[in-house]
Amino acid sequence: MEYFLQQLINGLTLGSIYGLIAIGYTMVYGIIGMINFAHGDIFMIGAFVSLIVFLIVIGLGVTWIPLVLLIVLLVAMLVTSAYGWTVERLAYRPLRGSFRLAPLITAIGMSIFLQNYVQIAQGARVKSLPPVITGGYTLMEVDGFTVQISNIQIIIMIVTVVLMAIFAYIIARTPLGRAQRATEQDAVMASLLGINVDRTISLTFVIGAALASVAGLMFVLYYGVIDFYIGFIAGIKAFTAAVLGGIGSLPGAMLGGLIIGLIETFWSAYFSIEYKDVAAFSILAIVLIFLPSGLLGKPSVEKV
Amino acid sequence: MSSTDAGKQPAGRPILQVQGVDAFYGHIQALHGVSLDVHYGEIVTMIGANGAGKSTLMMTIFGHPRARNGRIIFDGWDITDEPTHHIARRGISLVPEGRRIFQRMTVLENLQLGAELAPDSHFDEDLAFVYSLFPVLQKRQNQRAGTLSGGEQQMLAIGRALMGKPRFLMLDEPSLGLAPLLVQQVFDALRQLNEEHNMTIFLVEQNAWHALRLAHRAYVLVNGRVTMSGTGKELLEKEEVRAAYLGGGH
Numbered sequence: 001m002e003y004f005l006q007q008l009i010n011g012l013t014l015g016s017i018y019g020l021i022a023i024g025y026t027m028v029y030g031i032i033g034m035i036n037f038a039h040g041d042i043f044m045i046g047a048f049v050s051l052i053v054f055l056i057v058i059g060l061g062v063t064w065i066p067l068v069l070l071i072v073l074l075v076a077m078l079v080t081s082a083y084g085w086t087v088e089r090l091a092y093r094p095l096r097g098s099f100r101l102a103p104l105i106t107a108i109g110m111s112i113f114l115q116n117y118v119q120i121a122q123g124a125r126v127k128s129l130p131p132v133i134t135g136g137y138t139l140m141e142v143d144g145f146t147v148q149i150s151n152i153q154i155i156i157m158i159v160t161v162v163l164m165a166i167f168a169y170i171i172a173r174t175p176l177g178r179a180q181r182a183t184e185q186d187a188v189m190a191s192l193l194g195i196n197v198d199r200t201i202s203l204t205f206v207i208g209a210a211l212a213s214v215a216g217l218m219f220v221l222y223y224g225v226i227d228f229y230i231g232f233i234a235g236i237k238a239f240t241a242a243v244l245g246g247i248g249s250l251p252g253a254m255l256g257g258l259i260i261g262l263i264e265t266f267w268s269a270y271f272s273i274e275y276k277d278v279a280a281f282s283i284l285a286i287v288l289i290f291l292p293s294g295l296l297g298k299p300s301v302e303k304v
Numbered sequence: 305m306s307s308t309d310a311g312k313q314p315a316g317r318p319i320l321q322v323q324g325v326d327a328f329y330g331h332i333q334a335l336h337g338v339s340l341d342v343h344y345g346e347i348v349t350m351i352g353a354n355g356a357g358k359s360t361l362m363m364t365i366f367g368h369p370r371a372r373n374g375r376i377i378f379d380g381w382d383i384t385d386e387p388t389h390h391i392a393r394r395g396i397s398l399v400p401e402g403r404r405i406f407q408r409m410t411v412l413e414n415l416q417l418g419a420e421l422a423p424d425s426h427f428d429e430d431l432a433f434v435y436s437l438f439p440v441l442q443k444r445q446n447q448r449a450g451t452l453s454g455g456e457q458q459m460l461a462i463g464r465a466l467m468g469k470p471r472f473l474m475l476d477e478p479s480l481g482l483a484p485l486l487v488q489q490v491f492d493a494l495r496q497l498n499e500e501h502n503m504t505i506f507l508v509e510q511n512a513w514h515a516l517r518l519a520h521r522a523y524v525l526v527n528g529r530v531t532m533s534g535t536g537k538e539l540l541e542k543e544e545v546r547a548a549y550l551g552g553g554h
């Protein structure tokens with residue numbers, strides 16, 4: 001039971017990170033009906049920018065950790081958003097209205113480019129960050145087995161909940177959110193009402209990238225090591241989460257992220273750590289076959 | 305007397321000029337050198353058979369599809385190649401064919417989207433105005449627009465267009481699917497908007513009888529070409545028009 005509780009905490013932490021990445025997939029799919037295959041690498045960029053800025057800020061002699069984290073967070077969001085914006089401008093916008101597979105090919109190209117670019121610029125070996133946020137709480141202790149929640153886990157969950165709340169508010173209540181939902185449903189009609197559809201789509205990529213950068217920062221803080229390849233693995237899992245939750249559905253992305261995080265953690269804990277990545281892929285295959293519209297997704301055939 | 309007499313026709317300064325416009329869908333040409341003018345304060349209607357190109361013309365004014373040849377001038381500005389949302393921001397609203405309301409959003413959200421271009425300070429006033437025209441929308445304001453009846457959706461599409469406080473309102477078959485009583489109500493509302501709020505209106509209608517009686521001037525479109533024009537009254541009296549568009553019965 002204690003072991004189970006401990007895995008639950010670990011799984012929810014991991015799931016929060018996947019959920020934040022999954023939002024980017026689901027939002028972009030919602031608005032342009034296509035998967036952004038470079039999104040996993042945007043997350044990877046976010047992690048690298050976080051790590052580099054972290055080392056720079058520390059190197060400059062700033063030692064108060066909350067301030068350091070705030071600076072890292074802001075810079076990472078800004079820089080990563082710029083990457084997200086660029087992906088849309090280079091890989092998607094020029095090909096809008098061309099055949100459906102074309103932007104997928106360019107996006108995969110972008111993905112490969114980003115991986116190689118980071119590999120060349122930062123080296124192929126893992127980069128590490130010494131633990132910055134340490135400590136935690138022991139929740140219970142039975143027969144020498146302890147259930148712990150670390151401070152970093154608490155931070156990850158709180159940040160995720162706060163971001164989700166802000167984000168849900170933007171989508172549901174602000175003119176930008178309305179413009180996004182309108183563009184999603186009928187882009188031409190949205191433009192007839194004066195909505196700048198190109199800008200709305202750009203902002204969707206930017207918001208997705210900003211959330212992915214936060215996920216990247218938390219990933220660095222949580223695991224302490226990253227390499228140029230993390231975007232691929234985490235990207236596939238977050239994509240699975242988005243599909244599982246119902247691609248296009250925002251609560252679905254978060255739910256899917258949590259489920260994937262939990263499955264992966266329990267799989268490693270109870271079966272074998274070797275095949276933990278296979279678990280995500282198997283789920284993706286099963287969901288696509290039996291539940292193509294996902295848990296919270298809308299059915300693909302809609303009354304017009 | 306409900307028909308507009310020609311004497312009240314406003315002085316002619318064009319707000320919209322369409323000059324020799326061609327439009328294509330792929331290789332199919334839908335408009336052939338269409339030219340027409342709408343003047344400030346006028347109600348102008350365009351009648352034509354199914355497939356004549358009426359909806360295409362309205363969408364071409366907004367750049368969907370783009371005019372291939374010719375020019376479109378609005379309020380003195382050449383808008384032929386402007387991005388669609390810029391054209392909208394010049395103060396043109398369209399109630400498009402098929403309504404195109406945002407089904408998965410609430411009635412109120414649809415109206416808010418229509419008001420994206422109007423200053424926030426006007427919002428309450430404009431909303432009250434739309435609700436006074438179509439009280440049913442107020443009752444349904446938090447309902448998903450996709451669950452409205454066809455007629456209610458039509459009212460929402462008109463209300464949404466009005467929320468932008470347009471100077472120039474285009475309507476593509478606004479009476480489609482409405483009960484006769486409501487058709488009368490919509491046409492009365494258009495007349496009221498024109499007379500009391502000085503709104504210029506460009507109208508495409510199946511219901512040629514209603515439209516020609518309402519309009520100051522009218523154009524007839526046949527296979528993508530303007531073949532006739534004149535005051536509403538003149539066209540109503542023309543034998544060809546009566547035979548082709550009024551069922552000869554009136």
Ligand SMILES: Nc1ncnc2c1ncn2[C@@H]1O[C@H](COP(=O)(O)OP(=O)(O)OP(=O)(O)O)[C@@H](O)[C@H]1O
Nearest residue numbers: 329332334352353354355356357358359360361401
């Ligand atoms: N999206 C499209 N793709 C290809 N052809 C189209 C498209 N839309 C319209 N057309 C063609 O263009 C011509 C004009 O169509 P349009 O919809 O403008 O006619 P309309 O006068 O509005 O007819 P209706 O009274 O039936 O609404 C028709 O021949 C139609 O088949």
Ligand SMILES: [Mg+2]
Nearest residue numbers: 358359360401
């Ligand atoms: Mg039509």
